[in-house]
Amino acid sequence: MLRHSRSSPSSASGLLAPSLAALAVLSAAASARASGLDAPMVGSGQSGPTTRDGAAVHWNPANLAFMKRGEFFGGLMLVAGDIRYQRNYTGTYQTPDTLEFKTPISAGNIDMTKSGYADQVKANPLAPLGNIFVVLPPIKNRLVFGVGVYVPYGAPLKFDKNGPQALQLQQAFIVASNVTASAAVRLHDIISIGAGVSYVLGFAELAKLQDFGSVKEFGAGLNKLGQTNDFGPNAPTDVRELGTLSRPIALKKAFSHGVTFNIGVTINPTKKLTLALTYQHGAKMNYKGKFAIDMNDPFFTQDLAAQGLKYKPLVQGDASLQFNLPKRITLGAAYDINEKWRVDGFFQFVTYSELNSFVVTTSSPDLAQKALGIGETLKVTLPRNWKNTVWVEGSVRFRPTTRLLTSATLGYQSAASPDKTIDTASPDGHRIIGGVGGGYEVSQRVVLYADARFQGIVPRTVTTSDHDLGNGQYKLFIATIAGHLKVRF
Amino acid sequence: MRRLLNMTADNVNLEGTKLEKMIGLAGSVGIPPAKVLAALMCVQVSERSIPFALGAEVLLDLVLGSTPTPKRLGPVTKEHPDGQYPIAARSLPITMWDVVSDFKDLSERFGPSGDHPGFISKIEGIEVGSAMALHIRANLNALPYKGIDLGSGYVASVNSTSSQIDTLFDFDSPDWLTVTGLSDIVKIGAITVTIVEHKTFVPGGDSKSPSPNGNSAIWDLPEWEFEHVLIEMARRRTDTVDPHCDTYKLATQVTAFEACIDDTGWTTMETFTDIGNPPPPAYFWDILAEVAQVRLHDGGLAEGDGNVEFTLRDVEVSLDQEGIIATVKENIRANPKALAKLAELLNNNADGDADFYYYRPDASNPADLQGDYLYFITEDDLRTDADGAPVRPYAYKHPGFFADAGLTNKLSKTSKIDDDDTHEKLKVSPGQVIFAEDDAGHVYQVAVGDKPTRSALSLTLTRVK
Structure with missing residues (x-):
């Protein structure tokens, strides 16, 4: 095949492959946190900030103090999702196989097919998750220890590789797991406090196309060589998403390690009323992995070698991403109406606004372009400007018999991603949460739980995405079915 | 060579030359030989026989002018379809390349070529000033x-690139070509010039024909050889001497000796009253050339070994910056x-x-x-x-x-x-x-x-x- 790339005078270029890797890792983190996966099910459908079970290690360690017996509480879940995105092109784009670097672009090079809504793309993640909690009361009614291992987030996302969202995300696999050790002290009959320390392990891999037209250093490199251009983070749509400049990038084996803690207090002013207040501290996460960028286009590998630009067909190296997990403050309440009925709920405030941007560092000897003054290491900042969120849930629980417990849950979570920065890597919106579940007490020691939980965002239409990157309609639905086993000892 | 260039009527040694006999004549009438020679050349006794300026002119005309260097390159025009131009007389064409390359090709370009020994045998000590850079804006895909x-x-x-030649340069932009670091003056520490001598002694002529130079075989030698340079220097020197006769009388007012030079440069010396043997008539340049050849070999220097080498030091070459830049722009614009x-x-x-x-x-x-x-x-x-x-x-x-x-x-x-x-x-x-x-x-x-x-x-x- 012969390709004609003559539309734009180009005296040479400077490239920034590091930025690719940067943005890739950013997307991973975004997906993990401000996304449809951010309303996890930890424990069973009966667990919560006012519930006295092993999952209190996560929800409210103070509740451990009320547990008189040791307990093993573990379960498995299956999470299935349906994430749909239909992109709406509201800007002007040039045909992907032309190379005009500066506006205005020639009328003949405008891509008329990139206008309005494109075909819908979807991803159907399916992931098994699980959790295990163990409670040990060394001093009954006074001091209780707990430990838990749980995976609140985990999802493989896979979109059409060549879909309109390819520059946001092609596929991703993100997992975050916690190992927590907690201790609770019952200060009084009506009040207890608890605290826990968690080791947070994150893992991410993802792939996408990176648009060099949006990379500041790429534009600066071209300017240095006398090639005027409009490239950079604020590039107009006219010079974005060019085929030659859209390079596949993959992030592999990115691990993060963090430590955090939570504290809680539970008060029983009356026998029927329980009040709880918890604080989950944030964690400093540092993903470290490997990146690879496919630079195998003659533009990058040979055509401009005379100008000092020449990359290897595959650029590989190390990538790291640092950011802080948000803090969470939860206020819970429960009221036992009678022996059969109970209502409970909580309100949680999450400080996502602390996350304004992601900073990524990539390094590789293959990134360096000496003639253009480009070194082996580069830092890139991707703005996110997330908003604080609120999460409210309420449950009604009914015991038709002494052995059987049923419940129904309804909740709402606000969106962290604003219209300006939302994309398929972090699909988000006003989230409606629902669930049904129950437990059956097999014996005094053994209880089985089964739950079904659903969450979905109200279809979200975005028209003000920065640089038309994420305009379109987002749909998200996630279903979780879970089974838990509780053994008291 | 220095001796020859500094030769005056007063310091010239005429022994072994045709004019040696004039010494005796002058002595016999009590007149210093230097005065006779000076009077003949219409100069003071201490004045150089060959002025420096005249000597330089002849060197440039004959030795430099005969070097088989290529013509200088210039704009391609109808008159010069190959872009080649003759080099101006008495000039050493210097290009931007010479300035950029510290004149490293100059000694090669004006050095030996075939039979010609070249004009410059060595050049050193170039001071161009700060590093020069030529910036040309090209609009190139x-x-x-x-x-x-x-x-x-x-x-x-x-x-x-070649398909974009017509749009490569924006000649309407005032800064499409700029030069930085170009000095007003290029200093050359030393330029060494070599003039070779003919292998054998070539006598001066003794006849008026063939006109106008006479019959000396020196005129048939290559222009770049020392003897030819000398005789030409002498011939041009003779052109500055008005025709006249110098008459010398005894105390008795009897004319004893008369030296005449006519408007063709033909020189005669006659004695009267049988005093001495006057030198035979000849063109004045024939006489001077012979004197110079004989003096060149003082000290036992063999014929053919008298190659002359002199060094010009601290040569300053003025550069017309604006002119150079304008010309470069014009040349590129034309082609x-x-x-x-x-x-x-x-x-x-x-x-x-x-x-x-x-x-x-x-x-x-x-x-x-x-x-x-x-x-x-x-x-x-x-x-x-x-x-x-x-x-x-x-x-x-x-x-x-x-x-x-x-x-x-x-x-x-x-x-x-x-x-x-x-x-x-x-x-x-x-x-x-x-x-x-x-x-x-x-x-x-x-x-x-x-x-x-x-x-x-x-x-x-x-x-x-």
């Missing part, structure tokens, strides 16, 4: 054209192709050896010209090596595109598109089948397939011969 090597099917790159090769070398993005390449006309062209074209390469498109020489000969016997494998029905034309009228070009469309021959004489069928994208072409190649 640095991307190559994509083509096909028929023999291998390789997608090759064809350097597109931008002169820089095309340099631009091609600097932007040598060719890869492989394409036989033809893919081209889409500029969007500003009429609709009927828009579309996909194949351009058969010309000699200018051949890939070059690091020195700019083509890596292969242009061995195509049938350049262009044809409708048949026999290459009898040519479809392509050299019609003008985007200022190009040199390439055999053909507009193609999916489904079309054409034929082309590579430089090895093999014929290929080229089938145009469906377009993968708007600015891409799919071709299937099949060798048929």
Whole structure:
């Protein structure tokens, strides 16, 4: 095949492959946190900030103090999702196989097919998750220890590789797991406090196309060589998403390690009323992995070698991403109406606004372009400007018999991603949460739980995405079915 | 040589020359020989026989003027279609290249060439000043054209620089060419000039004919040889002497000796009353040349070993900065192709050896010209090596595109598109089948397939011969 790339005078270029890797890792983190996966099910459908079970290690360690017996509480879940995105092109784009670097672009090079809504793309993640909690009361009614291992987030996302969202995300696999050790002290009959320390392990891999037209250093490199251009983070749509400049990038084996803690207090002013207040501290996460960028286009590998630009067909190296997990403050309440009925709920405030941007560092000897003054290491900042969120849930629980417990849950979570920065890597919106579940007490020691939980965002239409990157309609639905086993000892 | 250039009537040693006899004559009438010689040349006794300026003129005219150096390059015009210009008399043409290269070629350019010994044998101590830089703004699409090597099917790159020569430079922009670091003066520490002597002594003439120079064999010697330089110096010196006679009388007022020089330079010395033997008549330059030759070999220097070498020190070459820049601009503007090769070398993005390449006309062209074209390469498109020489000969016997494998029905034309009228070009469309021959004489069928994208072409190649 012969390709004609003559539309734009180009005296040479400077490239920034590091930025690719940067943005890739950013997307991973975004997906993990401000996304449809951010309303996890930890424990069973009966667990919560006012519930006295092993999952209190996560929800409210103070509740451990009320547990008189040791307990093993573990379960498995299956999470299935349906994430749909239909992109709406509201800007002007040039045909992907032309190379005009500066506006205005020639009328003949405008891509008329990139206008309005494109075909819908979807991803159907399916992931098994699980959790295990163990409670040990060394001093009954006074001091209780707990430990838990749980995976609140985990999802493989896979979109059409060549879909309109390819520059946001092609596929991703993100997992975050916690190992927590907690201790609770019952200060009084009506009040207890608890605290826990968690080791947070994150893992991410993802792939996408990176648009060099949006990379500041790429534009600066071209300017240095006398090639005027409009490239950079604020590039107009006219010079974005060019085929030659859209390079596949993959992030592999990115691990993060963090430590955090939570504290809680539970008060029983009356026998029927329980009040709880918890604080989950944030964690400093540092993903470290490997990146690879496919630079195998003659533009990058040979055509401009005379100008000092020449990359290897595959650029590989190390990538790291640092950011802080948000803090969470939860206020819970429960009221036992009678022996059969109970209502409970909580309100949680999450400080996502602390996350304004992601900073990524990539390094590789293959990134360096000496003639253009480009070194082996580069830092890139991707703005996110997330908003604080609120999460409210309420449950009604009914015991038709002494052995059987049923419940129904309804909740709402606000969106962290604003219209300006939302994309398929972090699909988000006003989230409606629902669930049904129950437990059956097999014996005094053994209880089985089964739950079904659903969450979905109200279809979200975005028209003000920065640089038309994420305009379109987002749909998200996630279903979780879970089974838990509780053994008291 | 220094002695000769500083020769005066007072310090000249006439022994061994025709004028030696004049010494005796002068003595016999009680007149210092120096005074006789000075009077004959119409100078003071301590005045140089050959003024420096005259000596320099003759050196430049004969030794420099006879060097077989190439003419200097200049703009290509109707009058100078090859861009070559004669060098101005008595001048050493210096180019920007000399300034940039610290004059390293100068001694070679004006050094020995064939029989000519050259004018400059050594040059050293160049001080150009701060590093000079020539900045030329070029508007160049640095991307190559994509083509096909028929023999291998390789997608090759064809350097597109030469096709952009007409738009390479924006001559209307005032700063399209700037020079930094160019000094007003270039200092050369030392220039050594060598003049060779003829192998044997060549006597001065003794006859008026052939006119106007006489019969000395020195006139038949190469212009650059020392003897010829000397006699020419003397001849020009003689031109400055008015015709006259110097008469010397005894105390008795009897004329004892008379020396005359006429308007042709013919010099006669006569004695009266039988005093001494006057030298035979001759042209004055014949006399002086003989004196100089004899004195050159004082100290036992053998004939042929008297090569003269002198060094000019601390030579300052003034540079008219504005003039140089204006001239360079004018030269490039008149013939931008002169820089095309340099631009091609600097932007040598060719890869492989394409036989033809893919081209889409500029969007500003009429609709009927828009579309996909194949351009058969010309000699200018051949890939070059690091020195700019083509890596292969242009061995195509049938350049262009044809409708048949026999290459009898040519479809392509050299019609003008985007200022190009040199390439055999053909507009193609999916489904079309054409034929082309590579430089090895093999014929290929080229089938145009469906377009993968708007600015891409799919071709299937099949060798048929």
